[in-house]
Amino acid sequence: MKWLVVTAFEPFMQESVNSSLKVLEALPEQVDGVKIFKMVVPVEFYRCISVVIEDIERLSPIAVLSLGQAGGRDAITPERIAINIADSKIPDNIGAMPVDEPINIYGEAAFFSTLPVKEMTEAIQKLGIKAALSNTAGTYVCNYLMYSILDFLYENELDIPAGFMHLPYLDEQVKDKPGIPSMSFQALYEGTMAAISAIIKSQL
Numbered sequence: 579m580k581w582l583v584v585t586a587f588e589p590f591m592q593e594s595v596n597s598s599l600k601v602l603e604a605l606p607e608q609v610d611g612v613k614i615f616k617m618v619v620p621v622e623f624y625r626c627i628s629v630v631i632e633d634i635e636r637l638s639p640i641a642v643l644s645l646g647q648a649g650g651r652d653a654i655t656p657e658r659i660a661i662n663i664a665d666s667k668i669p670d671n672i673g674a675m676p677v678d679e680p681i682n683i684y685g686e687a688a689f690f691s692t693l694p695v696k697e698m699t700e701a702i703q704k705l706g707i708k709a710a711l712s713n714t715a716g717t718y719v720c721n722y723l724m725y726s727i728l729d730f731l732y733e734n735e736l737d738i739p740a741g742f743m744h745l746p747y748l749d750e751q752v753k754d755k756p757g758i759p760s761m762s763f764q765a766l767y768e769g770t771m772a773a774i775s776a777i778i779k780s781q782l
């Protein structure tokens with residue numbers, strides 16, 4: 579059985595939904611013969627990674643795609659790089675707010691995504707959905723999870739491609755936020771499916 583692990587985050591800050599979680603919940607059980615293993619991750623710096631590690635080891639998936647919400651972005655953005663720093667201006671869901679803190683004091687400065695980020699971006703754009711390759715996943719929990727997964731795979735010499743993709747707000751989330759960009763659920767869902775197909779294609 580071939581698995582693709584897809585993770586998404588719980589809502590955070592004052593939001594009652596997270597666009598990445600809405601998309602995760604709607605994903606089919608299987609894409610192109612590969613089973614999708616869905617994981618919901620808490621928006622907590624120090625716990626997010628421990629939730630995913632066990633299943634990655636157990637399933638030995640063909641790849642790991644993590645999803646998160648980047649409120650304010652106007653495009654679906656595969657992330658190129660994760661950096662070894664947690665530097666937060668807002669608390670996580672249990673109040674932690676690390677400042678200038680290395681994620682792993684013995685770790686590499688950064689890790690590049692090992693997913694086919696350009697193919698993912700192009701596959702989304704081909705559908706007429708706005709997508710762009712991003713060169714920063716920020717310094718909040720999403721970057722923390724992306725760095726920690728890549729660090730774990732590197733340290734354990736596991737040859738599993740992994741990376742992150744940020745999604746804009748859903749239309750319903752910006753009703754009280756004038757001027758802030760958003761996308762329809764359909765666009766976020768279809769864009770994510772296109773990225774998943776690109777990942778699977780690269781692993782065949």
Ligand code: PCA
Binds near residue numbers: 587646647716720
């Ligand atoms: N987005 C946040 C954390 C959880 C999420 O969905 C981020 O970009 O770091």
